[in-house]
Amino acid sequence: MVLRFPQDFLWGVATASYQIEGAPWEDGKGESIWDRFTHTPGTIADGTTGDVACDHYHRFEEDLRLMRDLGISAYRFSLAWPRIFPQGEGKLNEKGLSFYERLIDMLCVLGIEPVVTLYHWDLPQALQDMGGWENERVVRAFEQYAGVVFRRLGDRVKLWITHNEPWVVAFVGHYTGEHAPGLRDFGVALRVAKNLLVSHGLAVRTFREIGKEGEIGITLSLSPIHAFSEREEDQLAQKRFDGYFNRFFLDPLFRGAFPADVLEWYAKKGYPLAVSKEEEAIVSEKIDFLGVNYYSRQVVRHGCEEPLLKVATVKPEESQYTDMGWEIYPQGILEIVERVFQDYAPRKVFITENGIALPDQLVNGTINDGARIAFLREHLRYLHRAIQRGYAVKGYFVWSLLDNFEWAFGLSKRFGLVFVDYATGKRFPKESFFFYREVIEKGIEEESQ
Numbered sequence: 001m002v003l004r005f006p007q008d009f010l011w012g013v014a015t016a017s018y019q020i021e022g023a024p025w026e027d028g029k030g031e032s033i034w035d036r037f038t039h040t041p042g043t044i045a046d047g048t049t050g051d052v053a054c055d056h057y058h059r060f061e062e063d064l065r066l067m068r069d070l071g072i073s074a075y076r077f078s079l080a081w082p083r084i085f086p087q088g089e090g091k092l093n094e095k096g097l098s099f100y101e102r103l104i105d106m107l108c109v110l111g112i113e114p115v116v117t118l119y120h121w122d123l124p125q126a127l128q129d130m131g132g133w134e135n136e137r138v139v140r141a142f143e144q145y146a147g148v149v150f151r152r153l154g155d156r157v158k159l160w161i162t163h164n165e166p167w168v169v170a171f172v173g174h175y176t177g178e179h180a181p182g183l184r185d186f187g188v189a190l191r192v193a194k195n196l197l198v199s200h201g202l203a204v205r206t207f208r209e210i211g212k213e214g215e216i217g218i219t220l221s222l223s224p225i226h227a228f229s230e231r232e233e234d235q236l237a238q239k240r241f242d243g244y245f246n247r248f249f250l251d252p253l254f255r256g257a258f259p260a261d262v263l264e265w266y267a268k269k270g271y272p273l274a275v276s277k278e279e280e281a282i283v284s285e286k287i288d289f290l291g292v293n294y295y296s297r298q299v300v301r302h303g304c305e306e307p308l309l310k311v312a313t314v315k316p317e318e319s320q321y322t323d324m325g326w327e328i329y330p331q332g333i334l335e336i337v338e339r340v341f342q343d344y345a346p347r348k349v350f351i352t353e354n355g356i357a358l359p360d361q362l363v364n365g366t367i368n369d370g371a372r373i374a375f376l377r378e379h380l381r382y383l384h385r386a387i388q389r390g391y392a393v394k395g396y397f398v399w400s401l402l403d404n405f406e407w408a409f410g411l412s413k414r415f416g417l418v419f420v421d422y423a424t425g426k427r428f429p430k431e432s433f434f435f436y437r438e439v440i441e442k443g444i445e446e447e448s449q
C-alpha cells in the first residue's frame, strides 16, 4: 500500500543564505556576523568559512534546475539582510535585493513556490556593533527591513517566515558561544530571545498593515524532551529543559505570556527577565502557521552538565546516531506535531526542516546514501500518520537541497540531497534525491508488516 499525501501538500527543500551563497563582498553586500565569526580563528571545527560555500550566488540557476528535476512544489530559503541593507538600516542596496528578485522570478517561472525566511542568522555586523539583538534599535531595524521586503517582494512571495530557530540564535549564539556572535552570557541570551520574539511580532504587524496577500509565521526548533527515569528529580529536569527549549517560545507566541515557572527559575538563578504586557501582546500577534524544524529528541536527567538548568543529557545506547551525533528518532516528528496542536492549536504547521548528516562519499559519480533514504522514509511515515489523525500539517521541507556550510562544523557535515564537491563546485544528486523525487510523485510505501 502507498501512503499518499494531500493534493495541496507542499513538498520542498530548505536552505539558508550564509550556508550556500558565498560571495560575501559582492554587489555591495555588507559584512554579517557570520562573516566576522568564521574569520575569527578557532570558531569553526574544520577551519572553513562560508566565503564560497556552494557558490549559489553565482550558480543559482543551476540549483533551481536541480529543484525542477527534483519536482518540488516549494523552496524555502533565506534573505541575507546585509545584502539588502549593508549597514542593517539606512540605505537600501538595490543590487543585493535584485539577486533575490531574479531568484524569485525564476522560481515563479518553474512553478515553485518561494518560502522566504527573513532571518536565518546572518545579522549585519554593523548592528552587532551596536549591541546586536540585545539592543531595541536592532529590533526596530528588523521591523523596517521586513516592511521593505514585504513591499518589494510581496506580490510574488506568499509565504513568509520571520525567524529561523530563535532558541539557537539566542542560546547558541549568546550563551554557549558556539555560533556568531560568540557571546557567553545567559542574561544577554535571555534578552536576545525576548527581543527576537518581539521583532517577530512587529514584523507580523507590519505584514498585516501592508496588507499583501499571503501568510506569515515563524520557525522554531522543537524537540520532544523525555525524562531519563520516573524519578522526581529527572521529571523536574525534563520540565525545565522543555521550558528552556520549547515552552519559552511556544507559550508567548500562542498564549501571550512567557511561562511563569521558567521565568521564576531564571530569576532564582540571578537572571530576572523584564517583560511588559505590551511586549507579550506584540509577540502573540496571530500567525498563520508555525514552522517546525525537527531533527531529534532529547533525553535528560537531573545533573550538572548544564549547571544553570541542572540538567544533563543522556544518549540512549540502543539508538542510532547521525554524523552530527543526533539520535535518530523518527516517531518524534509525530509526537512533536501532536503536542503542538494539542497544547497550542496553531492554524497549521509546516515541517520547515528535517534531514540527516552522513559521511557521504562520492564513488564513480554516485553517492549511495541509503541511511538518508531510510531516515526520510521513516519520518515521512510518521508525518503521514499525523495528517491521518487530522492535524493540519501542510508541507515538508528536507534540510537540505545541497551539502553546505554547517555553521560551527563548517563544510565537514553533509546534509544535502545533492553532493557538493567543494574543490570544483560540481553538484552530484545522491540516491536520496531520486528517492525524494519518487515520494513527491507517488507517495511513500507503507511499512512492511
Ligand code: FCB
Binding pocket: 016, 019, 164, 165, 168, 221, 293, 353, 399, 406, 407, 415
Ligand atoms: C538547523 C538550522 C539549519 C541547519 C540544520 C542542520 O538548526 O536551521 O540552518 O544548520 O540545523
